[in-house]
Amino acid sequence: MSETRNRRTEEIMRATLELGQEIGYAKLSIEAVAARAGAGKHTIYRRWPSKGALFLDSLLSLNEPGLDYPDTGDIIADLRTQIRAAVDLLSGPPLGPLYQALVAEAQHDPQVAAALNERFITPQADKTVARLKKAREQGQLSPDFDLDLAMAILSGPLYFNVMITRQRLTHDYVDRVIDALFAGMGVRPPA
The missing domain is CATH 1.10.357.10 (Tetracycline Repressor, domain 2)
Known part of the structure; x- marks a missing residue:
């Protein structure tokens, strides 16, 4: 994947999360994400078949740390x-x-x-x-x-x-x- 494509993907996912936090998932739309990210709807649909798929990838892209188990022996x-x-x-x-x-x-x-x-x-x-x-x-x-x-x-x-x-x-x-x-x-x- 090219650097430009990676950057565009990150912008789209960031816009998805921002909008999800602002308006909630139910009101989230591909059109709103496209407008926020400055991308075309077709660009988004080529990468994600649905709003749910885009939302899933966006949420999982956060790679939040801390969900691995420690092993203290207890x-x-x-x-x-x-x-x-x-x-x-x-x-x-x-x-x-x-x-x-x-x-x-x-x-x-x-x-x-x-x-x-x-x-x-x-x-x-x-x-x-x-x-x-x-x-x-x-x-x-x-x-x-x-x-x-x-x-x-x-x-x-x-x-x-x-x-x-x-x-x-x-x-x-x-x-x-x-x-x-x-x-x-x-x-x-x-x-």
Whole structure:
């Protein structure tokens, strides 16, 4: 990709995010993005087949740091650190409303749903499962600790609050979810 094309792509994605924050996803249009970015509609449609695809790429282009797991040797502390960082990033302004809109769009657009799952949700879930697996291998979790079920228990309440009840997630809520997971599934006490 040429430098000019890269710069144009960045301008379009920046305009998309700015407009998304200003007017919300529902009112966002390719025409408005084109006008803000100083690009033609056809330029945008050649790169993105839909508003949802453009929005997804724009949001994921931010490459926000902090969603990788630390490994301090304490799985509970590491989960708290990473999940709190994710909650801080994805539940409040400016990204929270944009992420909520993207997940909502994914409910209606199978291409956006597949791309969101492939490019964000699955990689984050894989990181969580890998960290839990390492903790299990290190003896911090019982050998029969169900990694996939743990992932579902950790993410389900968070997505429920963000997408269904629209309640702001707090560190206290994250801590309660983690505590409930390990109380229910069992953690070996530190040696």
